[in-house]
Amino acid sequence: MSNTHTNTNTNKTDRMISRITTVVASIVVICLAIWGIRTLLHQWKYEETNDAQVDEYINPVVAKVTGYVESIRFEENQEVKKGDTLVVIDNSEYAAQQQEADAALLNAKAQVSVVQSGVTTSSESAKVYRSQIAAAKAKLRNQEQEYDRYKKLYDAESATRQQMEKVEAALAVARSEYNTAIDAYNAALAKINDARVQQNALEAEIKRREAVVKNRDLTVSYTVITAPYDGKMGRRTIQPGQLIQAGQTLAYIVDWEAGKWVVANFKETQIRHMFIGETASIVVDAFPGKTFTGKIESLSGATGSRFSLLPPDNATGNFVKIAQRIPVRIRLNGNPEELKALSAGMSVNISVSKTRR
Structure with a gap:
């Protein structure tokens, strides 16, 4: 009787364990099936890669x-x-050079003032000489008339030779004074022209000195x-x-002002449906519970290997076909304060929809 009761309990325990095992196995199979279906659907709808990193300048x-x-x-x-x-x-040395340049500029400006004063003086002198020319010309005209009168008197033997010589000497003096006044006036004009040429040269020197001062100021600011x-x-x-x-x-x-982006290296077989402006989902390994978004900015014009230091040469005869990677630049969206947590070089996973345009 005791053995029969023990066998019955054992059979019940076995059946219970079998049922539990069947239920657990069924749940596992169902979960795996759901996971497999979701994975297949996700892979059918999205292109993914984990060959991607956050980048910034x-x-x-x-x-x-x-x-x-x-x-x-x-x-x-x-x-x-x-x-x-x-x-x-x-900046001690550069500050001294700056002071020297400032002093040289002040000196050049002071020389311009001196030259301008000389131009003013020469102009006044020219006015004086012009007045002297008018006076000398009037005196010369008077002496010429005086000479003509005495010449007629001398020819008529109404004047002496001494008087005639005296009039000739006075005429010569008047003509000399007139020519001297003209020469002095022309000399004054020449001085004015020389001073103006010198002033133009000094103004050019001032511009050069101003450029030197500006350069010295920049040099000091660079310190x-x-x-x-x-x-x-x-x-x-x-x-x-x-x-x-x-x-x-x-x-x-x-x-930080230039923003952040992701460079994702997709296989060449994955980019046929990608286009600029398409939205991408981004999961950063450092923040697995948070999903960021971004937009495709550009697709590289060549594979990543072509930009390497030593691009591959398939003409050697030892060719093995390997799916190449195309760098895709994706601009990160979001609040700049949130994006501060992302650092250049962080690994990310990228998902891009296969939806055709």
């Missing part, structure tokens, strides 16, 4: 002048605003290096007191 901060680093006003990975001071270079746009600083390569050269890279800055 990372530009070097470069020195424009040579000098010693006086101070560094940023830390690595610091957020900065456009116009924030990043590095200050000792204060500021952030060219809003962004985030990267690794710095300098220390205070270090001698830097013009053109040397001081640090790197991530440009």
Whole structure:
């Protein structure tokens, strides 16, 4: 009786385990079927790739002048605003050159004032000589008339030879004074022309000096290096007191104003239905629970391998056909504050609808 009861309980337990196993297996099969169907439907409707990364402009901060680093006003990975001071270079030498250029410009302007004063003086002198010419001309005319009268009297033997010689001498003096006045007037005009030519040369020199001053001002301004746009600083390569050269890279800055995008490398067999302006879904590995969106900006004009340092040459005879990758640039949409969390180089998964236009 006891053995019969034990066998009955065992059979019930086996049947229960069998039922549970069947139910669990059925649930697993159903879940796998649903997952498989959803995966197939998704792959049928979308083109996907995980060969994609977030990208943005990372530009070097470069020195424009040579000098010693006086101070560094940023830390690595610091957020900065456009116009924030990043590095200050000792400007003592450049400031002295700037003062020298300013002094040279003032000197050139002062010389122009002197020349202008000379032009004014020569103009007044020319007026005086012109008046003297008129007076000398009147005196010469009077002496010529006097000479004509005495000549007639002398011919008529009504005047002596002494009187005639005296009149001739006076006429010669009057003619000489007239010619001297004309020469003095012409000399004054020549001085005016010379002064004006000199003034033009000085005005050209002033423009050159002004250009030098502007260049010195720019050089001094270059000793204060500021952030060219809003962004985030990267690794710095300098220390205070270090001698830097013009053109040397001081640090790197991530440009936030230019926005962010994703470069997705799709297989050549995946891009036939893609077009500019199409919406893409983006899942970043660092934020698996959040989906970003973007729009296709452009498709590369060549495969990625063609832009490599050593493009492949299939004319060697050892050819193996491999599906090539086409870089697709996708502009990220969304609030800039939300996109700040995404950094260049982050891996992402991209999904693009196969819907035809």
